[in-house]
Amino acid sequence: MHLAELPDAPPTFRGHFCLRVPDFSAVFYRMKDLGILDVRPWGRVRELPDGSMQLYLRDPAGNLVEITSEPEDRAGIDPAILEDELYGGGPYRYFGTDEPIGWQG
Secondary structure, three states: OEEEOOOOOOOOOOOEEEEEOOOHHHHHHHHHHHOOEOOOOOOOEEEOOOOOEEEEEEOOOOOEEEEEOOHHHHHHOOHHHHHOOOEEEOOOEOOOOOOEOOOOO
């Protein structure tokens, strides 16, 4: 788990906490069915350079929550997620740079 606090004016749009889950695919499908995935602050569902998967959602109070898988769980990710309209590919790019952000190896 990690907590990201940013210097945004309250309420923060991108500030969030992160949870690693044992079944990313199940969480993805459940959150998609509930309609609470949020691609606005950090982009679409993606695979990070270490092989872990990442998505963002809003809880009922509007808090942003990051959900991620363990890198070693990559083989267990449902391949259909990689074809889903909410999948955005690899690490997100920010401010037109080629450097991925939000991940540190």
